[in-house]
Amino acid sequence: MSDFPAPDTFFALRPGPAAGTGPAGSPGLRLTVHDLGELVLPSGRLEASDPFTLLGEGLVVQVEPGRYPVRVTVADVSDEQDGSHLREAYLSVVLADGEVAAVEPVVPEGADGPPEAGAAFGVPVDAGTVAFADADAVARLMPDGDWYEEVFDDGTDTSWFALTDSPDHLREGSANILLPGARDGENVVISHSGWGDGFYPLVRTVAADGTVLGLHLDLLVALPDEDDD
Template sequence: MRAARLLLCAAAAHVPVSASAAGWDISKASSNFELVAFSDAELSGRSIGAIHMGNVELTSGRIVAADPLAQPDRPALARTVAPGEYPVTLYQAFGRIAAASIRFAEGKPDHWELAVLPGQDPATLKDGEIFGYPVDAGLGCYMDADTLGLIGEREAQVQAQKPDSDVNYYDDVVASDLDANKGIYALHRPVAGRQGNVAVFWSGWGDGFYPVFWGLDKDGRALVLLTDFSVVENADGRKEPKLQ
């Protein structure tokens, strides 16, 4: 099944990221928005495990959702939040990370909005199309846009320690953090003693193309951000979705 899932994700990576017609329906983009409203016990009853991995430090409130190894310099999302430290929760099913969320405020979202980069407009999407981010290293992340500079500093530090070798940020830096959690997730701090970390986690069944959504209250205030890795449907891990 895993091989089939990887093929499905690879195909999804070629979904167009822009279109020229209105009428796009967010309810067709994900059926897993209820994940963020369930308690740990309710999730367990649906065969979904919750991993509370700690807080991501958003120093500017400009959030990058991306593959941290293949595309760390991806632009930040257009919507911003107040700087602060916010808890990240992972939702695990079928031995994979099915989704990942950041919680900004308590409460159940009143409605959901597709997270976009500056210049992207969901109204331009046709049915079956979506904005999202590509994954080529099997990982997703949340981090502040300012943290990219710290990653560059850490890379330079490692390079200075081994000037005659190429630096591989995964092998030389991130792998040891992930290994502490069976390779599944890590709160990676690029530079010790400096504020700004990266919530890194498995991306569903592997490489692919994945959407991110804002859960908003009735006044349009951001309560939660959710990445859906297309592992479960209807916020339920008791029955694996059929391949399309």
């Protein structure tokens, strides 16, 4: 991502047409916002990762411990804008209400400082998914052994793969799943990652008074016309 978007060109959590994106002559890609429930963060150490390849090794950002809404912003990328081709555009954790004044990079744990101008820390994706979880809960609750066979794809309707792909759970392509052995609601919230594998920046939206309003994985779907390729 070469430059950070201005607030009026950052479309996370903004339903309706995303002006300046989509087919030429259109009002913009049509966006819808879907509630994925709450993310439980007892430690406040929020981890962003590809859950099927790097869970427990993702970016970690400190927030106030608590429970926060998670929402996915979905773009209709069909030429006809008829809902026939949908892609996830942003996965967001809502930390506070307010009007967005700036979109900024985050500085995760372990970083020496902010990224270079125009750059961002982000999440490498190799399994077509992104997720948020509590980093301490992941370390404490995920079992020893083969997560793929024991958790991700154990052959049941409650496996992580099955729930993520189920249209009857939340929506096809998203899931809110308790971690194994969770006693206090510790969970992981998963979404398909827009166009699939790649590298996706983690950014934050900030109010004029400095309040951090949300953390967002920008899945690079709702881009200006000239960036569509």
